[in-house]
Amino acid sequence: MGLLTDHYLRVQGVNDGSVYALGDCATIQQPKLIDQIEVLFTEADTEHRGALNLRQFQKLVQEKIADFPQLEMFSQSVEKAFIEADKEKSGHLTVATLRSILEKADKKIRALPATAQVAHQEGEYVAHLLNQTTNLQFNDHEQHDLQPFRYKHMGSLTYVGGNAAAIDFTDSKSVLNMFKLKSLSGRSVAYLWKSYYFTEMFTGRTKTLLIFDWIRVHLYGRDLSRY
Numbered sequence: 001m002g003l004l005t006d007h008y009l010r011v012q013g014v015n016d017g018s019v020y021a022l023g024d025c026a027t028i029q030q031p032k033l034i035d036q037i038e039v040l041f042t043e044a045d046t047e048h049r050g051a052l053n054l055r056q057f058q059k060l061v062q063e064k065i066a067d068f069p070q071l072e073m074f075s076q077s078v079e080k081a082f083i084e085a086d087k088e089k090s091g092h093l094t095v096a097t098l099r100s101i102l103e104k105a106d107k108k109i110r111a112l113p114a115t116a117q118v119a120h121q122e123g124e125y126v127a128h129l130l131n132q133t134t135n136l137q138f139n140d141h142e143q144h145d146l147q148p149f150r151y152k153h154m155g156s157l158t159y160v161g162g163n164a165a166a167i168d169f170t171d172s173k174s175v176l177n178m179f180k181l182k183s184l185s186g187r188s189v190a191y192l193w194k195s196y197y198f199t200e201m202f203t204g205r206t207k208t209l210l211i212f213d214w215i216r217v218h219l220y221g222r223d224l225s226r227y
């Protein structure tokens, strides 16, 4: 499980919020909507009618999305979610119908995968956050309107051996996904994978070492399998 953090990647249990965790060692704790349904409903029901209209439900989604990122699944289609839940076409949601919506959203809660892509985005996020905060003991990110961490899946690219790689943009938010590109695999993708790895090397030294590694493997095979 690693270190539990909040959405700003601050380690839970550190009162002054001065310790951050990111990458493989960190797990963002994601609160369930259903555990707080009564509070959420009462807060959204500003007219105390025991029912939420579409506008109130939209406001709930908009205001609570930072604390409950699983609400993002409705951000583009709040109206559709409302109509689907309001089966009796009453024009409002009760606690019971709201529950059915929130349960759907809670099912979307997933721990982020232990990948370099996640670690990289979290690293950039914490660097940006620290540049925005002047005091490291800063403990009130919410009040200063700082954005919580949001992972953007850019697709998966993996080497599968035998000079071949595979690429998949399913569920990615990248521009490429807009063109509905299908998954690809094979030798050409291996060159794409290698180009990406090469550009991710920080220094000329590691770039050079990587090129020599590839030449050595090409000539003599991998160390693990040949003697």
Ligand SMILES: Cc1cc2nc3c(=O)[nH]c(=O)nc-3n(C[C@H](O)[C@H](O)[C@H](O)COP(=O)(O)OP(=O)(O)OC[C@H]3O[C@@H](n4cnc5c(N)ncnc54)[C@H](O)[C@@H]3O)c2cc1C
Residues within 6 Å of the ligand: 022, 023, 024, 025, 114, 115, 116, 117, 118, 119, 157, 158, 159
């Ligand atoms: C074989 C393998 C293949 C992978 N392939 C992919 C892939 O294709 N794509 C992908 O996205 N992800 C891949 N991953 C996962 C990816 O490597 C990790 O998710 C990513 O490196 C996590 O980054 P990190 O900074 O959290 O941890 P790390 O990269 O593990 O960095 C942690 C660093 O802390 C150092 N450290 C540990 N303990 C101490 C200590 N006590 N004091 C000081 N330093 C310490 C370690 O030496 C290490 O340098 C792969 C992982 C493995 C093992």
